[in-house]
Amino acid sequence: MEIEFSKKLNRFETGIFSLLKEKKEQLLKEGREVYDFSVGTPDFKPKDYVMDAMIKACKDPEKYKYSLTDLDELVESVQNYYRKRFQVSLEKPQIMSLYGSQEGMAHIAYVLCDPGDIVLVPNPGYPVFEIGPMLSGCEVIHYPLYAKNDFVLDFDDIDENVAQRAKMMIVSYPANPVCAVADEAFYEKLIAFAKKYHIVIVHDSAYADITYKDEPCRSFLSYKGAVDVGIEFYSLSKTFDLTGARISFAVGNESIINQFRMVRSQIDYGIFLPVQYAAIAALNGPLEPVRKQCQEYKRRNQALCAGLRQIGWQVPDSKGTMFVWAPLPDGYTNAEQFCLELMERTGVIVVPGTSFGDLGEGYVRFALVSNIESIEKMVLSVVKSGILKEKKNTNFCVDL
Numbered sequence: 434m435e436i437e438f439s440k441k442l443n444r445f446e447t448g449i450f451s452l453l454k455e456k457k458e459q460l461l462k463e464g465r466e467v468y469d470f471s472v473g474t475p476d477f478k479p480k481d482y483v484m485d486a487m488i489k490a491c492k493d494p495e496k497y498k499y500s501l502t503d504l505d506e507l508v509e510s511v512q513n514y515y516r517k518r519f520q521v522s523l524e525k526p527q528i529m530s531l532y533g534s535q536e537g538m539a540h541i542a543y544v545l546c547d548p549g550d551i552v553l554v555p556n557p558g559y560p561v562f563e564i565g566p567m568l569s570g571c572e573v574i575h576y577p578l579y580a581k582n583d584f585v586l587d588f589d590d591i592d593e594n595v596a597q598r599a600k601m602m603i604v605s606y607p608a609n610p611v612c613a614v615a616d617e618a619f620y621e622k623l624i625a626f627a628k629k630y631h632i633v634i635v636h637d638s639a640y641a642d643i644t645y646k647d648e649p650c651r652s653f654l655s656y657k658g659a660v661d662v663g664i665e666f667y668s669l670s671k672t673f674d675l676t677g678a679r680i681s682f683a684v685g686n687e688s689i690i691n692q693f694r695m696v697r698s699q700i701d702y703g704i705f706l707p708v709q710y711a712a713i714a715a716l717n718g719p720l721e722p723v724r725k726q727c728q729e730y731k732r733r734n735q736a737l738c739a740g741l742r743q744i745g746w747q748v749p750d751s752k753g754t755m756f757v758w759a760p761l762p763d764g765y766t767n768a769e770q771f772c773l774e775l776m777e778r779t780g781v782i783v784v785p786g787t788s789f790g791d792l793g794e795g796y797v798r799f800a801l802v803s804n805i806e807s808i809e810k811m812v813l814s815v816v817k818s819g820i821l822k823e824k825k826n827t828n829f830c831v832d833l
Contacts, residue, residue: 444567449769449788456776468811470799471782473609473755475674477729479715480722483673486714490707500703503530507709510716511682515667518720519652526687527660529694530704530712533679534639534666535561540700541664541683542569542601544693545633550600553591556790557584557611559637562603574599577792584613584758588626596630604653605637607644607753610789610798614644614752620656627662633689634663639681642672642723644753645731654685664689671755672723673715678708730755733801733808740812745821757799758786762821768794778818781811 453471460467478484490496511528515521531537538561542552548570554562556575563573576591578584585606604623606615627634636653644650653665664685670676683693704712734751741748741759748759765771768785775781775797784800786793803811815821 441568444564449772449785452773453776453782453784456773457782460776460780465780466810466814467780467782468803468807468814469782470802470811471784472802473671473800474676474802475671475755476802476804477674477726479674479711480718482718483675483711483714487678487707487711490710496706496710498706500706500709502703503528504706504709504713506713510713511667511684514716515652515654515684518649519655521652521654523654523684524687527684527690529683529690529697530709531666531681531683531697532701532704533670534637534668534681536679537666537681537683538562538603538635538637539565539568540696541635541693542566542571544689544696545601545635546571551595551598553595553599553602553632555586555603555605555608557786557793557796558603558790559605559609560789562605562637566601566603571600575790575792576602578608578611578613579792583752584608584611585615585619586623588622596626596632599630599632601633601635602627603635603637605639607640607650609640609754610756610758610784610786610793610796612751612754612756612758614646614650617651617656620651620653620659624656624658624662628658632662633686634659636663636665638665639668639671640754641667643727643730643755645727645734645751650753660685662686664693669712669715674726675711675715678711680704680708680712730801733803733805736805736808737799737801737812740809741815744812744816746815755801757801759783759797759799761795761797766795768797772797775815775820778820779811779814781814 457467508525508528512523515523542565546569550571552566552571552573553576554573555578557578566573574595576586578586641650653659664683666681666683668681683690737757738748738750746762751757761768761771768787772783772785783797786796
């Protein structure tokens with residue numbers, strides 16, 4: 434029997450990631466040195482008290498049953514964490530766990546939109562921002578993020594007719610992949626924009642604890658009126674290095690959370706209890722380890738960006754996230770071709786900006802998932818390859 438698959442599958446593109454994976458395996462078989470800066474999986478380990486909480490729960494056979502709901506202690510931990518970290522007070526009905534923010538993004542449009550409704554998403558932006566609404570049958574319209582605006586949305590770039598028809602808008606700062614951070618004025622404009630056009634805001638806050646200014650990043654919900662217009666996803670993946678555990682939270686507008694909870698009750702039976710206990714330990718733990726980890730990301734960011742600038746690749750320092758958004762070196766114009774050439778000649782693996790939207794052309798993304806020693810070796814590999822000199826006749830002074 435010939436099987437006819439959903440036309441939605443035509444929207445999925447896996448080509449470049451498959452190519453990078455295949456090429457990496459080939460290089461390793463050849464005994465080549467590989468520097469993988471492609472995937473944003475932290476190389477830090479969870480804190481011992483977090484792992485101990487999960488281990489203890491895993492030894493209890495009762496913890497392998499359906500959880501069905503969030504533990505009271507878990508919800509209270511989120512309340513306490515938002516209060517101490519963001520100075521935001523949440524009521525229990527405003528909090529719901531998710532199997533990671535990616536899962537939340539994949540399903541939130543089922544709650545807020547009908548097929549054909551317009552959802553605004555960033556370009557460049559994280560792929561699931563678009564894929565989730567698309568799976569719900571929504572019309573996805575991109576709003577542009579430009580370097581001239583430090584990759585912060587200019588609301589004048591959204592067409593008035595589109596804004597009037599839009600139902601939902603996904604916003605994410607600090608932003609992956611463009612590494613931008615939005616200020617107070619932006620959020621005030623965002624909330625006013627949402628109220629004017631009756632658009633629900635879904636704010637992804639996966640990198641709130643990885644910013645490089647002295648003052649900590651605020652929660653979207655800390656701004657006046659935010660809870661009236663939307664919700665926020667807060668992830669434990671990057672803050673507490675629990676990427677594989679898959680746990681985050683949707684918090685904010687109570688009516689949205691209630692409806693979201695109802696939808697999700699149809700597709701799962703709650704977060705695995707040992708994961709809930711690990712999250713409780715993480716959220717109730719001290720903030721100092723989180724700050725120290727952010728400082729290590731900052732050192733890596735500076736080492737990578739300054740190192741590349743020193744050899745002639747003009748890469749600005751990131752303002753936030755665990756990534757670096759690097760313009761292509763002089764003389765290169767195609768991000769995907771450059772990534773493949775860079776990998777072949779240096780063993781350095783990065784992601785082409787076009788994987789995050791067509792406005793990502795001209796950029797590549799580095800993930801800060803290696804220590805400074807590995808970063809320095811990577812920079813030396815790039816300069817020794819001559820890949821920068823061939824396109825631009827420049828004499829480099831390297832002192833690493």
